[in-house]
Amino acid sequence: xxxxxxxxxxxxxxxxxxxxxxxxxxxxxxxxxxxxxxxxxxxxxxxxxxxxxxxxxxxxxxxxxxxxxxxxxxxxxxxxxxxxxxxxxxxxxxxxxxxxxxxxxxxxxxxxxxxxxxxxxxxxxxxxxxxxxxxxxxxxxxxxxxxxxxx
Amino acid sequence: xxxxxxxxxxxxxxxxxxxxxxxxxxxxxxxxxxxxxxxxxxxxxxxxxxxxxxxxxxxxxxxxxxxxxxxxxxxxxxxxxxxxxxxxxxxxxxxxxxxxxxxxxxxxxxxxxxxxxxxxxxxxxxxxxxxxxxxxxxxxxxxxxxxxxxx
DNA sequence: CCCTAAATCATCCTTAAGTATGAGGGGAAA
DNA sequence: TTTCCCCTCATACTTAAGGATGATTTAGGG
Numbered sequence: 001x002x003x004x005x006x007x008x009x010x011x012x013x014x015x016x017x018x019x020x021x022x023x024x025x026x027x028x029x030x031x032x033x034x035x036x037x038x039x040x041x042x043x044x045x046x047x048x049x050x051x052x053x054x055x056x057x058x059x060x061x062x063x064x065x066x067x068x069x070x071x072x073x074x075x076x077x078x079x080x081x082x083x084x085x086x087x088x089x090x091x092x093x094x095x096x097x098x099x100x101x102x103x104x105x106x107x108x109x110x111x112x113x114x115x116x117x118x119x120x121x122x123x124x125x126x127x128x129x130x131x132x133x134x135x136x137x138x139x140x141x142x143x144x145x146x147x148x149x150x151x
Numbered sequence: 152x153x154x155x156x157x158x159x160x161x162x163x164x165x166x167x168x169x170x171x172x173x174x175x176x177x178x179x180x181x182x183x184x185x186x187x188x189x190x191x192x193x194x195x196x197x198x199x200x201x202x203x204x205x206x207x208x209x210x211x212x213x214x215x216x217x218x219x220x221x222x223x224x225x226x227x228x229x230x231x232x233x234x235x236x237x238x239x240x241x242x243x244x245x246x247x248x249x250x251x252x253x254x255x256x257x258x259x260x261x262x263x264x265x266x267x268x269x270x271x272x273x274x275x276x277x278x279x280x281x282x283x284x285x286x287x288x289x290x291x292x293x294x295x296x297x298x299x300x301x302x
Numbered sequence: 303c304c305c306t307a308a309a310t311c312a313t314c315c316t317t318a319a320g321t322a323t324g325a326g327g328g329g330a331a332a
Numbered sequence: 333t334t335t336c337c338c339c340t341c342a343t344a345c346t347t348a349a350g351g352a353t354g355a356t357t358t359a360g361g362g
Contacts, residue, residue, distance in 0.1 A: 046194060047201045054205020071221045091338060104290030106318070119341050126320065136348085137319075138289055139255030242308060257348070270311050277350065287318085288349075303362105310357075319348065325341085332335080 081148035088131050088149070095149075097124040098132075102141045102150050232299035239282050239300070246300075248275040249283075253292045253301050 090098065093114075100110045111121045125137065132140045144150045241249065244265075251261045262272045276288065285291045295301045 043197060046197050050198045050201035051205040051208065054202040054207075055209040056205075057202065058206040058209030066218045066220055068220050068222050071223050093339065101289060102293065104285065104287060104293040106287060107320095108318080116339085117341055119343090120339075122320070123340080126322090129320075134255065135320085136255060136257060138252060138292060141289060141292070142253065142255040244309065258350095259348080267309085268311055270313090271309075273350075274310080274312095277352090280350075286350080305362085306360090308358085308360105310355100312355080313353090315351080317348105317350075319346100321346075322344085324343090327340080328338085330336090330338105332333100 078151040079148065084147045085149050090128065090131055094124050094128050094131070097121060098128050098140065098144055099150055101125065101128070101137050102144065229302035230299065235298045236300050241279065241282055245275050245279050245282070248272060249279050249291065249295055250301055252276065252279070252288050253295065 085095075096114065097110055100113060105113065107121045107125060108118055110125075111118045114121070129135060129137070129140055132143050134140045134143055141150075236246075247265065248261055251264060256264065258272045258276060259269055261276075262269045265272070280286060280288070280291055283291045283294050285294055292301075
């Protein structure tokens with residue numbers, strides 16, 4: 001119940017405002033008849049009022065622009081950035097290949113180390129480059145280190 | 152004169168819109184009298200119209216709200232190991248090439264960055280690999296980082 | 303002035319890296 | 333059971349990297 005109110009806060013507020021305005025209208029209508037205000041003036045007032053209301057509503061609801069400010073944090077030793085690692089969606093094998101790449105091993109050497117064929121490592125390394133959004137292994141290593149995915 | 156129009160574009164637009172709406176109102180007024188639309192419905196339409204107008208105006212004119220999000224960037228601290236660097240006897244240019252290698256640049260990109268030909272960079276990089284006693288650039292970068300010759 | 307190291311560029315060649323695509327097996331989740 | 337992802341491997345191809353060698357120019361030290 002409470003959550004319903006919170007969720008629909010803006011809508012309810014809008015409704016209540018309209019209701020309040022209807023009262024105001026009725027009152028103005030009476031005055032309009034009695035004191036003979038000009039119809040145009042009355043409409044003008046309504047227009048002004050709702051223009052203001054629209055502006056208020058837009059200001060309330062408008063999406064804020066986000067500005068990302070990078071804050072440098074100096075660290076001595078390596079702590080795995082799991083958040084970034086999860087974002088990249090690297091498979092276990094792909095991460096292994098990336099780590100061995102970072103040690104400066106060739107694809108052939110990596111294949112030997114993991115007891116699989118050179119072609120398999122080529123497939124993995126291509127996937128790694130793709131997922132890291134780079135074109136060469138040196139870039140991949142640089143980016144992975146920068147993101148603290150590998151030491 | 153032209154600049155005046157440009158400068159007050161929004162204000163003029165607002166004025167013209169109001170004028171157009173006055174026409175609309177007059178027209179609606181006639182219909183209101185003739186076909187006997189309910190007064191509340193008419194007011195409601197006006198209210199909706201100007202609410203929308205207000206929203207449009209606000210979106211047009213408002214400076215977007217900015218939200219600053221701080222993103223932490225982890226930077227490892229680096230102190231140059233001059234002793235090791237001297238031992239390697241790398242020339243100034245070779246060190247430059249090594250540094251750009253470490254940033255993940257290709258030989259072609261390094262050539263562009265240093266305003267020399269690809270062949271020149273190939274010569275330099277070969278010398279770097281030789282002096283660092285490695286066979287691939289990934290190894291060179293790994294070793295140079297390990298020896299604290301580059302960050 | 304001569305010698306040397308550095309920097310530049312070139313050619314020719316080999317090997318490694320990377321791209322594209324397909325295919326088959328296996329395991330986990332729907 | 334079917335679907336989906338991972339891992340494996342293969343073929344064929346293009347591009348980048350690396351090795352060997354030689355030439356030219358320029359700046360600095362003896």
